[in-house]
Amino acid sequence: MTEELFCKWVDDCLTPEEQLVVDAAAKDDPSLLEEMASIRELNTQVKAEFPASIEPPYPDFFNTQVMNRIRDEEKKISAPVSSGKNPWWSKIGFGWVPASALAVVLAFFAGSRMNHFTDGPELAQKILPSVYTPEEKHGARVIADSQGDVAAIVMEGLDAIGDEVDFAEANASVALPERYLLSLQRNTP
């Protein structure tokens, strides 16, 4: 019996013809049945321990960063080359785009995994922050100071707050984010 057939057997994906072949093999060698059972058991345990998919933290922000990086790479690739000769990397064309996106994904997950437990001197260079506004009508601009650090973020397209709103009073009509309430519960000793 081939390895491919064995894998299909474990996954219950055999065709009737393949099932006949496997049944005959299992009759000749009963240890195959034990091996199959143990692998199925292992699969069940793994599925119970790990979710089928994991949502990245801040998914909307994450997706925007990936798309921004792809757009940046596309712009670089489509920019005309000043010299007459085409460099070697131009032959790869848009092959850079998925590679770059993959690099962003890996960097994001590596960053979120390492989180606060490692120092990041490589990030000590001046890097302006990314900004993301979930609603299309909003926008944001980053302003740097003379040292190249972020000094301000100008949010645009925001709804004005009504003059009648008095901040000294709690506004009961504001629906609080679920995460805010969860955070209150968690952080209150």
Next chain:
Amino acid sequence: MIPSFHRFFGLALLCLGLAHAKDPGLEQIGSFGVQLIYATDGDVSAAGEQNKELDKGQIEELQNLKDLKFSHYRILGRDEKAILRGYENWATPLKPSKEILINFEPRQKIDENRYQMLLEYWQGGRKILTTDPILTKGKSLYLRGPKWRKGRLILEVKILELI
């Protein structure tokens, strides 16, 4: 051979210890300050009579930023919250109002004085902005917010302390 009573006792102690172990994500690694400023070229008393003025250094800092240049600035409210090692936290600079909220979470330590943070600006119960600036302890980042009473609201966010 360890007697079964001792094994049971040891296991019970271990379970008790685990149950009382503090979540390491809740460890405070610093503190974060958010200040809400009312800025206007008009009548500054529109925001209320009792609001404090900004100090001169800060006024100068704001007036050097083109989009944040106004004649008058007043402090409407402030909040200071813990930066937690593994969880987000929220600042409500307009207590008791929850009209404006700032969500923050440390992303990565850069050096002794700097952290990359994830920040969110919420207005009226909706998320408006997400950003990931590298903040230096004691150095302000200003967010220009919405219009209000012939002026603008400006949020000042700052890492006050790193432990």
